[in-house]
Amino acid sequence: MLEITDLQVVYPNGNEALKSITVSAKRGEIIGIIGRSGAGKSTLLRCINGLQEVTNGTVILDGENITAMSSSQLQLARRHIGFIWQEYNLVERLPVITNVLTGRLGYNSGIGSFFGYFDSHHRAIALDSLERVNLLHRANFRADRLSGGEKQRVSIARAIAQEPKILLADEPVASLDPELSMQVLSDLARVAREVGVLTLINIHQVELASAFCDRIVGVAQGVVVYDGLPEGLTEPILDRIYRFDKNALPHAEPAPLKESWQRELPNLPNEAVAGV
Ligand code: ADP
Secondary structure, three states: OOOEEEEEEEEEOEEEEEEEEEEEOOOOEEEEEEEEEEOHHHHHHHHHOOOOOOOOEEEEEEEEEHHHHHHHHHHHHHHHEEEEOOOOOOOOOOEEHHHHHHHHHHOOHHHHHHEEEEOOOHHHHHHHHHHHHOHHOOOEEEEHHHHHHHHHHHHHHHHHHOOOOOEEEOOOOOOOOHHHHHHHHHHHHHHHHHHHEEEEEEEHHHHHHHHHHEEEEEEEEEEEEEEEEEHHHHHHHHHHHOOOOOOOOOOOOOOOOOHHHHHHOOOOHHHHHEEE
């Protein structure tokens, strides 16, 4: 479904954000991309939806080479790429349902789309997406009347309304407090599983990534340094991802992550713990 091969991005100022990233992913997987700030996580997501020009390498999504597309081809391809931003990117003065319908823009052709008219087929998909995030009762509220957690759930609904082949979420809970972060990530993972869409979530909190993702890709300095199950994130691996520039003490016995993050998050709900 997704094949990223030898991806390199060097910014015009000489910053080598990605050195050589090779990752492949299947339909339905929920993958947490973890790493320190500056590791290259956002750059990687931007390459997948074609927002970032690559220096070398390829991104193939569902058989199509994103890295070789013209801007008009990219516009079409992006219909199928749902994106969830840290700051929601909602049109605050518009109703929730209209915000979700913008996820249908790529499919709405003709004169109706010019006037913002969406027929009953598009509306049914938008309402179904809102229902999936339990916000149907907010459909006619203006977006600026919602809480941060609700806004992010609307942006999940908007992305799902695109009927995407892939969902990309860039630090989706960085603006939320810990309790809301849990709820929003839990909703995101549940909805992604329900519709079976491949989902990549950039997230810097390892404990949240481990609780809600099936697989973890650890990035450090533009390179994948871990690709495996959350259970495999031992302390030495976490050193490689987060503490590569410190003189980490050697570990006689690697501590399993499960114990360490459970210590850090004693109030984790049972369903989150069961997922690990
Ligand atoms: P992350 O999402 O993991 O925090 P980024 O992908 O944002 O990492 O950044 C990776 C590296 O690329 C960092 O060193 C960052 O400073 C640099 N970088 C990001 N965007 C730009 C840009 N537009 N121009 C130059 N350097 C950039």
